[in-house]
Amino acid sequence: xxxxxxxxxxxxxxxxxxxxxxxxxxxxxxxxxxxxxxxxxxxxxxxxxxxxxxxxxxxxxxxxxxxxxxxxxxxxxxxxxxxxxxxxxxxxxxxxxxxxxxxxxxxxxxxxxxxxxxxxxxxxxxxxxxxxxxxxxxxxxxxxxxxxxxxxxxxxxxxxxxxxxxxxxxxxxxxxxxxxxxxxxxxxxxxxxxxxxxxxxxxxxxxxxxxxxxxxxxxxxxxxxxxxxxxxxxxxxxxxxxxxxxxxxxxxxxxxxxxxxxxxxxxxxxxxxxxxxxxxxxxxxxxxxxxxxxxxxxxxxxxxxxxxxxxxxxxxxxxxxxxxxxxxxxxxxxxxxxxxxxxxxxxxxxxxxxxxxxxxxxxxxxxxxxxxxxxxxxxxxxxxxxxxxxxxxxxxxxxxxxxxxxxxxxxxxxxxxxxxxxxxxxxxxxxxxxxxxxxxxxxxxxxxxxxxxxxxxxxxxxxxxxxxxxxxxxxxxxxxxxxxxxxxxxxxxxxxxxxxxxxxxxxxxxxxxxxxxxxxxxxxxxxxxxxxxxxxxxxxxxxxxxxxxxxxxxxxxxxxxxxxxxxxxxxxxxxxxxxxxxxxxxxxxxxxxxxxxxxxxxxxxxxxxxxxxxxxxxxxxxxxxxxxxxxxxxxxxxxxxxxxxxxxxxxxxxxxxxxxxxxxxxxxxxxxxxxxxxxxxxxxxxxxx
Numbered sequence: 001x002x003x004x005x006x007x008x009x010x011x012x013x014x015x016x017x018x019x020x021x022x023x024x025x026x027x028x029x030x031x032x033x034x035x036x037x038x039x040x041x042x043x044x045x046x047x048x049x050x051x052x053x054x055x056x057x058x059x060x061x062x063x064x065x066x067x068x069x070x071x072x073x074x075x076x077x078x079x080x081x082x083x084x085x086x087x088x089x090x091x092x093x094x095x096x097x098x099x100x101x102x103x104x105x106x107x108x109x110x111x112x113x114x115x116x117x118x119x120x121x122x123x124x125x126x127x128x129x130x131x132x133x134x135x136x137x138x139x140x141x142x143x144x145x146x147x148x149x150x151x152x153x154x155x156x157x158x159x160x161x162x163x164x165x166x167x168x169x170x171x172x173x174x175x176x177x178x179x180x181x182x183x184x185x186x187x188x189x190x191x192x193x194x195x196x197x198x199x200x201x202x203x204x205x206x207x208x209x210x211x212x213x214x215x216x217x218x219x220x221x222x223x224x225x226x227x228x229x230x231x232x233x234x235x236x237x238x239x240x241x242x243x244x245x246x247x248x249x250x251x252x253x254x255x256x257x258x259x260x261x262x263x264x265x266x267x268x269x270x271x272x273x274x275x276x277x278x279x280x281x282x283x284x285x286x287x288x289x290x291x292x293x294x295x296x297x298x299x300x301x302x303x304x305x306x307x308x309x310x311x312x313x314x315x316x317x318x319x320x321x322x323x324x325x326x327x328x329x330x331x332x333x334x335x336x337x338x339x340x341x342x343x344x345x346x347x348x349x350x351x352x353x354x355x356x357x358x359x360x361x362x363x364x365x366x367x368x369x370x371x372x373x374x375x376x377x378x379x380x381x382x383x384x385x386x387x388x389x390x391x392x393x394x395x396x397x398x399x400x401x402x403x404x405x406x407x408x409x410x411x412x413x414x415x416x417x418x419x420x421x422x423x424x425x426x427x428x429x430x431x432x433x434x435x436x437x438x439x440x441x442x443x444x445x446x447x448x449x450x451x452x453x454x455x456x457x458x459x460x461x462x463x464x465x466x467x468x469x470x471x472x473x474x475x476x477x478x479x480x481x482x483x484x485x486x487x488x489x490x491x492x493x494x495x496x497x498x499x500x501x502x503x504x505x506x507x508x509x510x511x512x513x514x515x516x517x518x519x520x521x522x523x524x525x526x527x528x529x530x531x532x533x534x535x536x537x538x539x540x541x542x543x544x545x546x547x548x549x550x551x552x553x554x555x556x557x558x559x560x561x562x563x564x565x566x567x568x569x570x571x572x573x574x575x576x577x578x579x580x581x582x583x584x585x586x587x588x589x590x591x592x593x594x595x596x597x598x599x600x601x602x603x604x605x606x607x608x609x610x611x612x613x614x615x616x617x618x619x620x621x622x623x624x625x626x627x628x629x630x631x632x633x634x635x636x637x638x639x640x641x642x643x644x645x646x647x648x649x650x651x652x653x654x655x656x657x658x659x660x661x662x663x664x665x666x667x668x669x670x671x672x673x674x675x676x677x678x679x680x681x682x683x684x685x686x687x688x689x
Contacts, residue, residue: 018162019081019470021325027081027475035071036089036479037486039064044093044487045494046637050218051101052498052519053640061157061462063630064090066174069161080161084469087157088462088476092483093490095458096129099451100491102407103443105504105521106528112440115509116499121492123350124444127343128382128451129484133477134336134343135386136456140463140473141328142304143394151394153225154464156626159619161469173624173685177631178638180681181217184674185639188216189517192659195671199584201268207247210271213587215671217678218636221629223592224682230574231593237283237578238586240550245279245579246271275582276525281540283580284530285547286554288409290572293555294388327467331474340379347448348375354444359437362422370421374414374441378448381410385449386456392573393457394464403453404523404577411446411527415534418442432536439531446527455484494641501647517653522581551576591679592629599625599686606689617689625686632678 019025043060068086072078104121107113144151188196199212223231250258261277262270310333351371360367385406418438459480466476500509503518505525533539551572558570578586603618647653659667 018158018468021327021470023470024326025079025081026077027085027472028479029082029085031072031075031078032082032085032479033089033482035068036086036482039067039086039090040093040096040483040486041490042093042638043090044097044490045641046634047094047097048101048491048494049498049519049640049644050633050637051098051523052105052504052521060094061087061091061153061458061465062160062626063174063634065157065160065465066627066630080469081471083161084462084466084471085475085479087161088466088471089479089483089486091458091462092129092455092480093487095132095454096125096451096484096487097491097494098403099128099132099454100125100447101495101521102404102454102523103411103447103450103527105495105499105524106443106531107440108499109505109507109521109525109528110436110439110443110532111507112436116492116495118492120350120354121495122488123346124447125451125488125491126485127347127350128448129455129488130481131340131343131379131382131448132386132452132455133459133480133484134331134339135383135452136390136459136463137331137336137477138333139387139390139456140330140460143390143460144464144467146304151461151464153393154461155468156623157462157465158468159623160627161465173627174631174634177221177628178635180678181221181632181635182639184217184678185636186643187674188671189640189653190643190656192654192657193663193667193670194674195664195667197584198668198672199268201271206251208250208267208271208274209247210242210268210275210583212268212582212584213591213675214584215675216588216636217632217675219585219588220592220595220675220678220682221632223589223594224596224625224629224686225633226589226593228593228597229568230571231590231596233570233574234578234581235586235590235593237286237575238581238583239578240575241275241279241282241579242271242583245282246274249274249278272582278540278543280522280526280580281529281543282547282550283576284408284412284526285544285549286551286572286576286579287404287547288412288544289548289551289555290576291385291388291406291409293551293572294392295384297391326472327470329472329474331477344375344379347378348372351375351441351444355437355441359433360422360441361434366422370418370441373417373421374445377410377414377417378445381406381413381445382449382452385410385453389453389457390460392571393461403450403457404526404573406453407446407450407523407527408530410449411442411531412534414445415439415442415531419534435532435535438535439528442531442534443527446531455480497644498641501644502653514653520582526580547576547579550579588675592682595679595683595686596625599683602687603689621687621689624688625682628682628685632682 043064047060065083065087068083068090072083072086100121104116104124108116184194187194194215196216197212197214199210201208201210203209226234253261258274262273265273348371351374355371357364357367360370362370385403388406389403415438418441422438459477462480463473463476465471466473498504498519503509503513503515504521505518506515508515508518530539554570554572554575558572561569599621603614603621607614643656646655649655
């Protein structure tokens with residue numbers, strides 16, 4: 001028999017709906033609308049910071065559910081379905097943030113935008129997000145009911161919602177961890193009394209080996225939530241880059257090439273420069289390959305979902321009585337079709353607004369044709385890759401959905417199409433300005449697809465939670481759109497605030513800013529490099545093909561493990577994430593996964609002591625760990641947003657600095673000790689029975 005916490009994480013502890021289909025409770029209420037809207041806006045900002053910092057976001061469903069339960073308790077009338085509606089809207093903000101921050105900052109990094117304009121940023125987030133909701137409506141039955149995918153975070157959210165009917169313990173754990181994580185972040189990034197990162201490097205045999213770890217606790221929580229399997233794969237991807245890729249590059253490349261890449265840097269800075277300029281492009285190949293592989297696995301579920309939805313519409317038009325349970329009522333498929341066509345208009349207007357024909361300097365006919373192809377590609381790729389994202393969310397959760405991979409595949413493909421279309425008139429290799437405009441066009445298409453894919457994974461995860469508690473699907477789909485609107489309204493101001501306070505990558509709004517404080521925005525940096533590299537013809541295709549080969553090998557290994565019935569699997573996209581993330585970001589994720597492993601082992605050793613109480617005690621311990629980890633993520637991310645305000649106002653990240661000169665060594669020691677204490681704290685919470 002499986003350990004309950006393992007089973008719950010894999011989505012296997014799923015009984016019938018908590019609220020039967022024959023029972024109707026208020027779901028979309030005024031207070032649910034207001035609270036869902038506000039939480040979506042707040043979580044969009046928090047996850048924008050986290051995503052720009054580390055290149056990944058974490059599903060906001062669990063913290064949103066807990067916060068919702070805590071707030072709704074102040075009202076005399078509330079119920080579990082109302083809580084579910086709130087978290088459905090709130091989690092959409094995180095997903096909108098992911099789609100935007102993985103793509104649109106690339107326009108700043110390309111120097112096509114000097115800041116984040118409100119209207120186009122909001123419009124891309126809104127249109128792409130609503131498309132994501134629409135595209136997954138015909139997939140709900142196929143992926144949640146028929147394919148029996150696990151949707152681990154959806155199951156966890158459903159269990160948290162059910163637990164909320166029993167008391168407020170979950171909210172206390174979220175608050176405790178959130179405050180502690182926030183205080184640590186304040187001392188790290190604000191007061192500079194505690195180090196936020198420890199790193200180093202050594203050289204042997206002509207090879208450079210870099211090592212290090214983030215000391216913030218948000219990634220520790222990420223690792224605990226995704227579990228050991230995914231944490232190990234992300235860490236393995238980091239080792240591929242940092243233990244093998246960088247050393248081999250320094251060994252095999254000629255000294256002149258290495259010197260040109262490193263720019264004279266030594267130690268860890270040299271390793272980072274090599275990873276940024278060369279090695280991370282292995283991640284491009286791996287992500288693109290993984291996205292295509294996931295798409296192939298989705299052909300049958302997509303076909304079946306669309307067929308069943310169309311048949312329901314035909315039956316209704318024939319006047320046939322269709323008795324559909326409340327818990328199975330989706331938004332009608334014809335609204336999906338009409339909605340998609342309607343959204344094509346504002347998307348095209350945004351393309352017209354952002355892409356100046358003078359920058360491309362091509363004929364009017366070719367300009368309009370280019371934008372038309374971009375629109376068509378955005379809609380078609382948006383549907384296909386929303387399906388991929390929804391499917392992968394069912395396998396590994398929303399936090400690991402493949403929006404990076406599918407967006408890279410989108411941008412790479414549309415860039416090659418535009419190069420073939422425009423290359424007859426423009427020699428981009430000698431015209432950098434026009435190459436930048438063409439790359440910006442590809443980024444805009446990628447932005448629509450990324451927002452759609454991000455929302456798709458989140459939507460299906462929330463629908464899984466709703467299936468567990470007995471929610472009405474079409475009402476959740478409405479609230480997803482409300483959450484998308486909230487996130488879209490705040491994302492541009494938040495991005496501008498963060499850019500003004502920290503800078504993005506190697507682009508800064510003013511001189512004299514500290515490059516070590518810059519938000520690296522790894523995905524957006526990658527997108528800009530891919531798009532511009534295609535047009536300037538300087539994309540490192542050798543590294544990309546190596547990444548493709550690595551992905552193929554990982555896929556083959558996963559098929560072998562599947563044939564053997566192994567509980568450990570190797571989804572290629574998790575490894576690809578690790579390949580293009582700096583190693584120090586993979587380490588705390590790995591540590592969080594190890595905490596989940598050892599906490600589970602401790603509980604299994606106590607099986608005989610607990611006796612008949614074992615199942616319930618283990619499930620409670622697992623839930624506490626999930627809630628505590630979610631609090632760590634939420635606290636650190638929110639403080640990152642709050643600190644951005646004084647940083648931007650003072651135009652310095654040292655405005656709150658309390659650390660004296662020469663305090664670096666003490667700060668490093670304090671950082672390591674603080675991180676170790678949080679690791680132990682999380683372990684004790686996760687094993688407490």
